[in-house]
Amino acid sequence: MVKICGIGAGYVGGPTMAVIALKCPSIEVAVVDISDSRISAWNSNKLPIYEPGLEEVVNQCRGKNLFFSTDVEKHVHEADIVFVSVNTPTKIRGLGAGKATDLTYWESAARIISDVSNSNKIIVEKSTVPVRTAEAVEKILTHNSKGIIKFQILSNPEFLSEGTAIQDLLNPDRVLIGGNQDREGLEAIQKLKAIYVHWVPQDRIITTNLWSAELSKLADNAFLAQRISSINAMSALCEATGAEVSQVSHALSKNTKLGPKFLNASVGFGGSCFQKDILNLVYICESNGLTEVANYWKQVITVNDYQKGRFVKRVVTSMFNTVTGKKIAILGFAFKKDTGDTRKTPAIDVCRGLLGDDACLSIYDPQVTKEQIHKDLSVSSNVVKQVSVVGDAYEATKEAHGICILTEWDEFKSIDYQRVYENMRKPAFVFDGRNILNVDKLREIGFILYSIGRPL
Numbered sequence: 001m002v003k004i005c006g007i008g009a010g011y012v013g014g015p016t017m018a019v020i021a022l023k024c025p026s027i028e029v030a031v032v033d034i035s036d037s038r039i040s041a042w043n044s045n046k047l048p049i050y051e052p053g054l055e056e057v058v059n060q061c062r063g064k065n066l067f068f069s070t071d072v073e074k075h076v077h078e079a080d081i082v083f084v085s086v087n088t089p090t091k092i093r094g095l096g097a098g099k100a101t102d103l104t105y106w107e108s109a110a111r112i113i114s115d116v117s118n119s120n121k122i123i124v125e126k127s128t129v130p131v132r133t134a135e136a137v138e139k140i141l142t143h144n145s146k147g148i149i150k151f152q153i154l155s156n157p158e159f160l161s162e163g164t165a166i167q168d169l170l171n172p173d174r175v176l177i178g179g180n181q182d183r184e185g186l187e188a189i190q191k192l193k194a195i196y197v198h199w200v201p202q203d204r205i206i207t208t209n210l211w212s213a214e215l216s217k218l219a220d221n222a223f224l225a226q227r228i229s230s231i232n233a234m235s236a237l238c239e240a241t242g243a244e245v246s247q248v249s250h251a252l253s254k255n256t257k258l259g260p261k262f263l264n265a266s267v268g269f270g271g272s273c274f275q276k277d278i279l280n281l282v283y284i285c286e287s288n289g290l291t292e293v294a295n296y297w298k299q300v301i302t303v304n305d306y307q308k309g310r311f312v313k314r315v316v317t318s319m320f321n322t323v324t325g326k327k328i329a330i331l332g333f334a335f336k337k338d339t340g341d342t343r344k345t346p347a348i349d350v351c352r353g354l355l356g357d358d359a360c361l362s363i364y365d366p367q368v369t370k371e372q373i374h375k376d377l378s379v380s381s382n383v384v385k386q387v388s389v390v391g392d393a394y395e396a397t398k399e400a401h402g403i404c405i406l407t408e409w410d411e412f413k414s415i416d417y418q419r420v421y422e423n424m425r426k427p428a429f430v431f432d433g434r435n436i437l438n439v440d441k442l443r444e445i446g447f448i449l450y451s452i453g454r455p456l
């Protein structure tokens, strides 16, 4: 039986390893993490992350060929293939702070692998890493093996999106595997490919050299985020000219050269990866002396910050230039629907902006806890009275002066807005940061509705 060990039981490691276990019953998969609480949650009925379909997959395999453990050393030691899906955040201090990737977690994983291995292994980079990370990893891995134990490093970046992770893993557009192009490297690529062919059609498995695979992941996220910033930049121009951004998106989407996805204007993109991966790309460009290229990609983030700031400004200016003491309902806090993840969610910046103008916020999100929201907003004793986290949209909007929709949860589309309107202060404002509401219907009820990229 082939044994796989997945280091890192987070949003990527957990679902990815679970799907491998589901699709490859002949493979034993152990997912390990240094976090006791995360592993306990994976072994309980309340999984540490919310992801549609995940519970079903875990329930089918856990205890059969899927195991969650904190015993990193034991499972790495026993494995033939080790997938590394640890976090790779932006550095917050030292050289490259604010841009470069912090590879501390990756390095500690590599050191453990090196220390406990006494047989040849394939090491798979699943985390998103700077291009040429495999070179550094190889040095760490071989530092005490004296060449007796052979490690083959492969880059196999993950392209799943949160909220649709299981669907994306079961039916990926493509699987990318990069490796050394010598005989041993090509053999390792084939061994990893043999796992994916259990459920992924061969023609969707792309193989490349190591550096192309590492860079493709960064390029992928940069292109996706760039598209959102492009349509968001257009949304500002729409508001200024009377064009409607949804009509512009629709027109663009029918161009087969462009395609229909990632054209939804919004309050800004969030999530743990787009910003950090672009910053990483910017840092790599700067380190290679490519100033113009670095500036080009930096602009994607500048436009995203502009979009979040523009939204806050619109709320304040529309409400007669003051929100002081006014109750504003925040519907949605997660960075997108169908996840409880709040990492880099635009809701944090919008809420902080409104709190800065002394608004009182009543926040509701179907998946995000009060503790998480307080932590994200760094709610201290002097603003605690300004923030309440409530259990449903009706409570959040009761006696509010305005509503901000910050996550596109489906349930926000089917709220009884007539009832909401009757219970709000007048004039009742709605700021739809996700363009999910029926403009005509809400205006007919009496709301003053602002959506992204549409004239008031």
Ligand code: NAD
Pocket (backbone or CB within 6 Å): 007, 008, 009, 010, 011, 012, 013, 032, 033, 034, 035, 038, 072, 085, 086, 087, 088, 105, 106, 108, 109, 126, 127, 128, 129, 158, 159, 160, 161, 162, 272, 273
């Ligand atoms: P995460 O923070 O949810 O999970 C990482 C886990 O690794 C944590 O539980 C942490 O405790 C564990 N860990 C860190 N160092 C460890 C060590 N030495 N030994 C054992 N466990 C260790 O992060 P994530 O969102 O799953 O992202 C992981 C990587 O995948 C990142 O590089 C990210 O850029 C990339 N990625 C993320 C997504 C996504 O949707 N979240 C998608 C594609 C790629």
Ligand code: UGA
Pocket (backbone or CB within 6 Å): 128, 158, 159, 160, 161, 162, 163, 221, 224, 228, 261, 262, 263, 264, 265, 266, 267, 268, 269, 270, 271, 272, 273, 274, 335, 336
């Ligand atoms: C993104 C990529 O889509 C994945 O391919 C990649 O694997 C992943 O990052 C990663 O590397 O972490 P994710 O961040 O989970 O996935 O979610 P997305 O669906 O891409 O949404 C990101 C943000 O962009 C969200 O805030 C979303 O609301 C926003 N968005 C997305 C828009 O504002 N408009 C759109 O048209 C699409």
